[in-house]
Amino acid sequence: MTVVMSMRWVGVTPEQYDVVRDAVDWEAVPAAGGQVHVAWFDAQGLHVTDVWESQQAFEVFLAERLAPAVEKAGITGAPETSFAPLHRRFVAPGISGAE
Numbered sequence: 001m002t003v004v005m006s007m008r009w010v011g012v013t014p015e016q017y018d019v020v021r022d023a024v025d026w027e028a029v030p031a032a033g034g035q036v037h038v039a040w041f042d043a044q045g046l047h048v049t050d051v052w053e054s055q056q057a058f059e060v061f062l063a064e065r066l067a068p069a070v071e072k073a074g075i076t077g078a079p080e081t082s083f084a085p086l087h088r089r090f091v092a093p094g095i096s097g098a099e
Contacts, residue, residue, distance in 0.1 A: 002035070002086040005050040005058050009079035012046035016073050023069035027098045031065065033057025036089070046079075055083045 017039060021027070026034065033053040040047050052058045 001054060002089075003052050003055050003058075003083045004086050005048070005052055005055070005081065005083050007046070007048040007050075007079045007081045008044070009046040009048075009075075009077070010044050011077060012075055012079075014041055016075050017041075017046055019073040020066070020069045020075070023072060024065050026065075031057070031061040034061065036091075051086060051089060058083075 026037070034050065034057070035053065036049075036051040038049045050058065
């Protein structure tokens, strides 16, 4: 079942996110089952919304690729993470790739 993953990670900075992104290289080597990734920051830290083909696909990505890069980047603590079934997805015409 396709799911939406929401994550809030207090204290993570844009610089730390970029270190992890570069180490994991998910834009050049997409995660199996990953469909959409959106990240932003507020005064508290990192927020992420992803769409995955399943919660299990995210958990495999986390264990095999993301967690080692997070540890290497020196990010501490744990994020608040939740999953919900996807009801509908729309991508505007002409929108693709990383920004």
